[in-house]
Amino acid sequence: xxxxxxxxxxxxxxxxxxxxxxxxxxxxxxxxxxxxxxxxxxxxxxxxxxxxxxxxxxxxxxxxxxxxxxxxxxxxxxxxxxxxxxxxxxxxxxxxxxxxxxxxxxxxxxxxxxxxxxxxxxxxxxxxxxxxxxxxxxxxxxxxxxxxxxxxxxxxxxxxxxxxxxxxxxxxxxxxxxxxxxxxxxxxxxxxxxxxxxxxxxxxxxxxxxxxxxxxxxxxxxxxxxxxxxxxxxxxxxxxxxxxxxxxxxxxxxxxxxxxxxxxxxxxxxxxxxxxxxxxxxx
Amino acid sequence: xxxxxxxxxxxxxxxxxxxxxxxxxxxxxxxxxxxxxxxxxxxxxxxxxxxxxxxxxxxxxxxxxxxxxxxxxxxxxxxxxxxxxxxxxxxxxxxxxxxxxxxxxxxxxxxxxxxxxxxxxxxxxxxxxxxxxxxxxxxxxxxxxxxxxxxxxxxxxxxxxxxxxxxxxxxxxxxxxxxxxxxxxxxxxxxxxxxxxxxxxxxxxxxxxxxxxxxxxxxxxxxxxxxxxxxxxxxxxxxxxxxxxxxxxxxxxxxxxxxxxxxxxxxxxxxxxxxxxxxxxxxxxxxxxxxxxxxxxxxxxxxxxxxxxxxxxxxxxxxxxxxxxxxxxxxxxxxxxxxxxxxxxxxxxxxxxxxxxxxxxxxxxxxxxxxxxxxxxxxxxxxxxxxxxxxxxxxxxxxxxxxxxxxxxxxxxxxxxxxxxxxxxxxxxxxxxxxxxxxxxxxxxxxxxxxxxxxxxxxxxxxxxxxxxxxxxxxxxxxxxxxxxxxxxxxxxxxxxxxxxxxxxxxxxxxxxxxxxxxxxxxxxxxx
Numbered sequence: 111x112x113x114x115x116x117x118x119x120x121x122x123x124x125x126x127x128x129x130x131x132x133x134x135x136x137x138x139x140x141x142x143x144x145x146x147x148x149x150x151x152x153x154x155x156x157x158x159x160x161x162x163x164x165x166x167x168x169x170x171x172x173x174x175x176x177x178x179x180x181x182x183x184x185x186x187x188x189x190x191x192x193x194x195x196x197x198x199x200x201x202x203x204x205x206x207x208x209x210x211x212x213x214x215x216x217x218x219x220x221x222x223x224x225x226x227x228x229x230x231x232x233x234x235x236x237x238x239x240x241x242x243x244x245x246x247x248x249x250x251x252x253x254x255x256x257x258x259x260x261x262x263x264x265x266x267x268x269x270x271x272x273x274x275x276x277x278x279x280x281x282x283x284x285x286x287x288x289x290x291x292x293x294x295x296x297x298x299x300x301x302x303x304x305x306x307x308x309x310x311x312x313x314x315x316x317x318x319x320x321x322x323x324x325x326x327x328x329x330x331x332x333x334x335x336x337x338x339x340x341x342x343x344x345x346x347x348x349x350x351x352x353x354x355x356x357x358x359x360x361x362x363x364x365x366x367x368x369x370x371x372x373x374x375x376x377x378x379x380x381x382x383x384x385x386x387x388x389x390x391x392x393x
Numbered sequence: 394x395x396x397x398x399x400x401x402x403x404x405x406x407x408x409x410x411x412x413x414x415x416x417x418x419x420x421x422x423x424x425x426x427x428x429x430x431x432x433x434x435x436x437x438x439x440x441x442x443x444x445x446x447x448x449x450x451x452x453x454x455x456x457x458x459x460x461x462x463x464x465x466x467x468x469x470x471x472x473x474x475x476x477x478x479x480x481x482x483x484x485x486x487x488x489x490x491x492x493x494x495x496x497x498x499x500x501x502x503x504x505x506x507x508x509x510x511x512x513x514x515x516x517x518x519x520x521x522x523x524x525x526x527x528x529x530x531x532x533x534x535x536x537x538x539x540x541x542x543x544x545x546x547x548x549x550x551x552x553x554x555x556x557x558x559x560x561x562x563x564x565x566x567x568x569x570x571x572x573x574x575x576x577x578x579x580x581x582x583x584x585x586x587x588x589x590x591x592x593x594x595x596x597x598x599x600x601x602x603x604x605x606x607x608x609x610x611x612x613x614x615x616x617x618x619x620x621x622x623x624x625x626x627x628x629x630x631x632x633x634x635x636x637x638x639x640x641x642x643x644x645x646x647x648x649x650x651x652x653x654x655x656x657x658x659x660x661x662x663x664x665x666x667x668x669x670x671x672x673x674x675x676x677x678x679x680x681x682x683x684x685x686x687x688x689x690x691x692x693x694x695x696x697x698x699x700x701x702x703x704x705x706x707x708x709x710x711x712x713x714x715x716x717x718x719x720x721x722x723x724x725x726x727x728x729x730x731x732x733x734x735x736x737x738x739x740x741x742x743x744x745x746x747x748x749x750x751x752x753x754x755x756x757x758x759x760x761x762x763x764x765x766x767x768x769x770x771x772x773x774x775x776x777x778x779x780x781x782x783x784x785x786x787x788x789x790x791x792x793x794x795x796x797x798x799x800x801x802x803x804x805x806x807x808x809x810x811x812x813x814x815x816x817x818x819x820x821x822x823x824x825x826x827x828x829x830x831x832x833x834x835x836x837x838x839x840x841x842x843x844x845x846x847x848x849x850x851x852x853x854x855x856x857x858x859x860x861x862x863x864x865x866x867x868x869x870x871x872x873x874x875x876x877x878x879x880x881x882x883x884x885x886x887x888x889x890x891x892x893x894x895x896x897x898x899x900x901x902x903x904x905x906x907x908x909x910x911x912x913x914x915x916x917x918x919x920x921x
Binding site (some may be wrong): 131252 | 453454455458520521523524601604606610611614615616617618622624702703704705709776780783784867868878881882883884
């Protein structure tokens with residue numbers, strides 16, 4: 111098996127460009143929009159029912175052509191010396207307030223950032239999303255980072271007080287540098303807040319694949335008990351979604367998460383979020 | 394870089410051949426066409442996007458912000474690099490600075506360390522070194538040798554009689570330096586400055602690590618996020634226009650930069666300027682520069698190697714495996730670039746007619762195109778016209794050969810200029826066929842230049858990041874891509890071995906190269 115690793119947008123774009131000549135059999139992405147984009151382009155093969163049934167249907171493709179594998183939520187990360195839990199905003203919308211100027215870091219180039227933008231646009235409309243982005247951009251000023259890993263590390267080392275990331279970046283940082291070096295913590299937004307977004311990682315087989323059977327078997331394995339156990343114990347710190355497997359890591363219980371009411375279809379292909387980021391000159 | 398060639402060899406008389414060899418001309422045209430392909434693809438892509446969409450993407454506040462970031466960085470870094478490079482060259486070549494031989498070598502070595510590794514060296518231990526200030530520090534440290542190297546060479550080769558005259562007329566050392574030495578070196582300094590600006594325009598990795606937003610980081614983001622090829626194309630156009638403007642500036646300087654000298658091969662020894670009580674401050678200053686540019690990145694790599702560190706990111710390629718790919722691709726590209734440079738150099742030196750000069754100029758255009766832009770143009774081309782070469786090692790090697798062609802050309806052209814035509818003519822008159830003459834006479838004469846060209850390209854390709862990230866074949870990791878994956882994950886301990894391997898591989902050709910540059914010009918002040 112040959113693996114090409116890159117940002118999900120790059121890979122999705124590449125497959126679209128390659129079209130039916132694509133040498134890829136499978137695609138496994140961090141977020142659902144890249145898969146929805148390929149679905150829009152009619153490039154994905156249907157996933158067998160037995161595989162889909164391993165995962166609650168709300169985490170699968172509405173059109174049944176990709177299967178959810180794992181999930182994570184967006185959270186606030188804060189430096190425990192520079193901010194205290196009590197001061198933190200309970201809504202992502204409050205991050206636009208002037209009091210966070212020079213204290214907030216963001217990574218808008220990350221595909222993980224787009225679902226938050228989409229979520230805000232769904233709740234309050236596109237205009238509100240753009241003004242939120244503009245305010246957040248002004249607050250972040252010199253603290254616009256290329257990725258969530260860097261953002262988490264910079265908050266931890268005290269370059270900046272708070273940031274929006276997905277929960278697992280913080281846990282991975284902790285696993286890498288050890289608890290003794292951690293000077294940060296994570297905080298959850300209020301239940302149902304538009305900043306409290308649950309993102310799904312998923313996998314799909316391409317219609318153009320020459321190895322459909324083997325690819326289908328791979329998907330079945332990924333969501334099987336054995337496949338999900340690997341995720342549950344692995345270093346990704348994501349929540350397994352299939353076969354009733356629960357994470358073995360010390361994370362907040364999956365069942366107790368209270369993310370914004372947002373479906374896979376609501377998150378869409380991410381194109382709208384990119385357009386809004388462009389409008390706010392963040393891209 | 395072309396400036397180096399003309400400066401180093403301008404003392405050599407060139408004799409034009411009467412007949413222009415047709416095969417050479419055909420080969421050169423092919424090479425020029427190949428080098429212009431990326432620009433052609435970019436324009437083709439721009440046409441597909443269409444002007445209304447392009448202008449919408451171009452004329453917005455983001456572009457202005459990027460332009461401002463580029464300009465304020467270019468002005469300050471270029472000025473600092475000029476001051477440090479010229480000052481260092483003067484100290485090493487013209488004064489009784491203690492330890493100047495060792496310093497001469499150490500001042501070139503930062504070129505062997507890629508700027509993204511220098512950035513990593515600073516940021517991984519001092520995250521506060523970021524943004525504009527960090528970019529100024531890292532880029533000045535990484536790029537000042539581009540001024541130092543040619544200025545030192547020109548000081549060594551320059552006619553000392555003017556300085557001598559000034560001094561005998563009672564002009565003090567500082568006055569002499571300011572009014573004579575600096576004036577003589579001015580064209581070379583300016584040419585070095587333009588090289589620095591071009592390098593700044595093309596840099597991606599260091600700015601990404603430092604969190605400083607420029608055109609290249611934004612083009613890369615547009616390429617990565619939101620499937621946005623048109624936006625990447627629009628910004629690429631801006632970069633290309635800036636690059637070409639800088640190049641034209643360099644070209645006009647090169648034409649004006651002829652320096653008069655009293656006689657060829659005037660090998661006189663100019664007494665070295667005594668630094669007196671400035672000796673140790675000068676050593677300290679240069680030592681500081683070397684610590685910032687060389688000591689810090691190497692020390693930090695060592696620190697992370699010893700300290701280690703686990704990464705939650707799985708290792709896709711071992712250091713040996715990644716190094717194998719890096720060496721293979723770089724060597725192939727170095728060979729190809731050197732071979733491509735040969736016909737153009739032979740033609741340009743031996744038959745410098747007006748159309749040939751135009752042809753030669755057209756190959757310089759590549760210098761103005763950042764590797765990122767060339768890589769994206771090739772992606773566009775491969776996807777639309779040659780899908781079977783997309784993401785093969787061939788396309789990556791081809792991209793390297795195009796990106797680094799100017800380096801190979803400088804070295805090859807310089808050695809062709811120094812190969813006496815007379816020897817070929819004698820061989821011809823002895824009844825040897827033209828091809829046999831090329832093979833048995835010309836080739837051995839220019840072999841050292843070819844070796845230098847190979848080294849220059851190899852060294853640069855080993856540490857190439859941007860085009861590699863875009864074009865690397867599926868299932869393959871090079872030292873640069875694996876280093877980048879770990880650095881992006883802030884797993885500095887896991888990234889360090891790959892950086893160490895890159896530096897180790899690039900230092901040997903780097904040292905060879907330093908010796909080659911050292912031997913070129915006639916030594917004036919350094920004779921035993």
